Amino acid sequence: MIKGNLAGRMGRMGRMAGDSGPERVLVAASFANRVGNGLFNAASALYFTLVVGLPAAQVGAALTVAGVIGLFAGVPGGHLADRRGARPVMMAALAVQAVSMAALVLVESWAALTVVATVDQIAAGAGGAAWGALVVRVGGERPAVFRAKLRTFVNLGVVLGTVGAGLALAADTRGAYVVLILGNAASFALCAVLLLLLPRYPVLEAPPRRRRWPVVADRPFLAFTALYGAMGLQYPVVSLLLPIWISGHTEAPRWTVAALFAVNSLFCVLMQTGIGSRIESLHDGGLAFRTAGLLFLVSCPMMALAAYTPVWAAAGLVLAAVFVHSLGEVWESSAAFALGFGLAPDHAQGQYQGVFGLGFSAGQALAPAILTTVVLGLGATGWLLLAVLFAALGAVGPSLARWGARTRPQPAVAAEATG
Structure with missing residues (x-):
């Protein structure tokens, strides 16, 4: 037994x-x-x-x-x-x-x-x-x-x-x-x-008369790369911006910083597969990106509000905000998988993912300066502007997904329509 x-x-x-x-x-x-x-x-x-x-x-x-x-x-x-x-x-x-x-x-x-x-x-x-x-x-x-x-x-x-x-x-x-x-x-x-235990996957040949670098002419994909790079500001919110905010502007105890990392990591571990397994098509990805923006619209003001609450409420509010923010992170990453992979042709996934990674990394490189000067400099107003930015970026998701579907080769569009 x-x-x-x-x-x-x-x-x-x-x-x-x-x-x-x-x-x-x-x-x-x-x-x-x-x-x-x-x-x-x-x-x-x-x-x-x-x-x-x-x-x-x-x-x-x-x-x-x-x-x-x-x-x-x-x-x-x-x-x-x-x-x-x-x-x-x-x-x-x-x-x-x-x-x-x-x-x-x-x-x-x-x-x-x-x-x-x-x-x-x-x-x-x-x-x-x-x-x-x-x-x-x-x-x-x-x-x-x-x-x-x-x-x-x-x-x-x-x-x-x-x-x-x-x-x-x-x-x-x-x-x-x-x-x-x-x-x-x-x-x-x-x-x-x-x-070494993986199969030796054969190289996929590019279709005839196709560009050697198709990604440079793929405007929907480049637009999504820029969009996702900007939305990537949300990652340092938990790892950089919020700890500084907690220590300098709230009455929350210092252990809250450690707790928020634990909540963020644990929630992403528990929820990623459950949510991500339902987001596969370009249409799903666009809707998921919008959902992520709305969740960040809620979480950022909650983080700002912690500066104006008593110590016992500040700790609870910060942890609740991280919970909501982590949920938005899961939806955002799921959207990135669906759109980042779905817009790329099979024979050029490498160069597409290279460009996608470049856009995301560029956003992460700029994020610390933006968050610590603009958002912290404006205080609660900065948090609200950040929330509105995330919501606006997310709102573009569904229309960008439709644009991407229209511009894919016909078989991909047909498959999308029947998915």
């Missing part, structure tokens, strides 16, 4: 992770990689400032230079994945990241950090585009549904890695930080090895 129950539970976990062997392989690879990311991200800045002894300004400058250069690796990396195969390109990128991450333990200067971090970010940009193309191949007829499942396990991996990082932070020794960095390097290597 016990064996039967255990087998049943394992079977349910397997189905949650994917409907096929390749899906479960990619989930396992991504999970392992994101555990490593969680280990590293939570402690990297402290390692370079407290252990290596670099000034915070130099660390920030090095990472900014690396990030900007890495932005431009996604498009050529994605095109290479379309022409040579997503799996080998992604495996090569992971191998480079494993080596560059391990090399960070040898860094003792700003110049060395800049070089190593730049190599890492170039590989990350190219690998990210190849990863998007690989998700489409592995997901088969329902890539958006598979991507929602994948994001659930990715979020869980980050959470577990962050918990592990907390133990190292508590130890606060050079050895503990080095273990975190090498653990992240090992996660890249393990991810690459696991990808």
